[in-house]
Amino acid sequence: MRKNASITLLSVGHACVDVYQGAVASLVPFFVAERAYDYAAVSGVVLAASLLSSVVQPLFGALTDRWPMPWLLPAGMLLGGLGVALSGVSGSYALTLAFVALSGVGVAAYHPESARVARLVAGGSGHRAMGWFSLGGNLGFATAPLLVTTVVAGGGLALTPLLVLPALVGSVLCVPVLRALERRQPPGPGAAVTTGGDDKASFVKLSLAVVCRSIVFIGLGTFISLYAKERMAGSTAAGTAALLVLYLGGAVGSVLGGALADRWDRVTVCRWSCLVTVGSVAGVVFVPGPALYLFVAATSIGLYVPFSLQVTLGQDYLPSRVGTAGGITLGLAVSIGGLVSPLIGCVADATSLRTALAPLVLMPALGWLLFRTLPEPVPPSRSGTVTPVPGGDSAVAASPTRPDHR
Template structure:
């Protein structure tokens, strides 16, 4: 199998998994409409998907650093889908939280191992990792459309239909895993990484990722409701804002990998966070339809660093690629959900605008974390435990 085909299959599989990260926020307006949940209640649902995922992701990363577990890709994909599929079946808030948490564990198990395999298949190329990341962004962008279509068919009780992407994704990854299971690829894929860990830079990068995650997940949880308030529209106007937030991420990921070919990754990430400060401020404070422009700009500026931060983390921590991937690829999405209940409680007691206003500051703090980071040199970067003899074209 060619490397290009392998990356495409992994990218589509990534999309099928990240549908379920996007589906949590996409379901929020429908839970509010059908079950009369308040801001604190819906932020608790986002927390349920995020908390276990945030804790489990580094653990799965550490495990994949010690043992190759490619079987996690199909298993975790199905688990992520089953959790979301069951979330609308019961009217019980506790069961809804449990099913969403189950999906979060599936997503947590998927990301470290999938990033490790993508690094192997891609030979560590930034552009290939960008395409892999793009798959996840497209999954995010598709979630509001998919959820809205299913909800239109019959409301949250039709949520079992949402298991379909998981079934598709679990099948698509199998050819890649079979190709890696050949003796030549297995030997190449298990060669230990070479290089020296730069733990200080990795910690700074991780802090920047956490702050970025709080901004993105906070907006994901509430931007649909906020857009309805600012434009006076209904649920369709809210779904449009969430779709732009996710779709802009796909554009930002592609743009980031292209810009990194011209400038170094740290410079691109640094400037992206500065632009994000102005973009988030526009979302929070500019009224009317202009909110959609700033939502798109926010998404692009927050996602330009996305795949670049994955490869930077892997290069800062070359002896622990699974851990680095888990803390940046998965944790970048999930950890922000921990802050969502605080945003919800503040919104219930003040206003949604007041609750979202602190998010403007966080990209500036990410910029401070990134500002002094070094760009890993060729001598310092580990050769990926990769370059199996997959054909390249």
């Protein structure tokens, strides 16, 4: 199977599994309308989807560093779909939390191994290929509001079992890619995309920057539909449109990030995207009227330009443990933003939603400060070791050639 075909199928599969990350936030207005959940209660639902994913995803990454587990791709999809499908079948709040937590575990199982497989299929670096792979996930997020509204609006939460269909489709599509990769790759440890020295300090700083991004994205993803509804005179359609814009902007940002990284280094692109996001988040919170949608789109693009770049940066900072790197940059650091959602909900219940969202402006500014301290790593070759140094250059030891990262 050709590389482009494999990346396309992986991207579609990524869309199918990330539907379930977007679906949880998309179900929030229906939980409010049908079950009278308050802000704190819906924040708990998002937390349940994020908490286990935050803890478990690095564990799955560590396992895939020792043993290849390509079966986690279809299995994770099916588990993620099953949890969301069951979340609406019972009026019990405890069962709802349990089902969305189950979905979170499935999503956690999928991502570290899928990032390893995508990097192998892309040929090691492949910023554009990884950008297209990330695009699939963003399209999944973007499709979630439309899918959930189409399924649930007519018949209520009792129709959520129909939401398992994307998982069934995605699990089938990834099988030919895994078979082709199995024929290409000899049996052995699952981590070996590259080898070289680990830069743990840079990886920690990168992870903190990803946490800052996550807090903004999950905070807005949880409350933007309710916030837009408040700003647009109580229109449910206005809230759904805002959530859709948030996710579609992410699709644009993912592809744009890969293209920009081919011209400038990844750290520079991430740093400038943080600056853009500071202004756009402020616009979302403080600028009145329909301009809200423009600022939501700009915020989403700014948050997603660095998304795939952060994944490959993490893999290059920890080249001996790319599964763990993927589990943290795609899992722990991303999902941990969900831990802040209940705090936002509590502040919103006590004051107003605008007041609760205002501190999100600070998060991309902190991300910018962290990226200012990071070096640009050269992906290490199999014959040598690359050590990132401040300023974006890298020293190569015991290697006859220096790979070009531009």
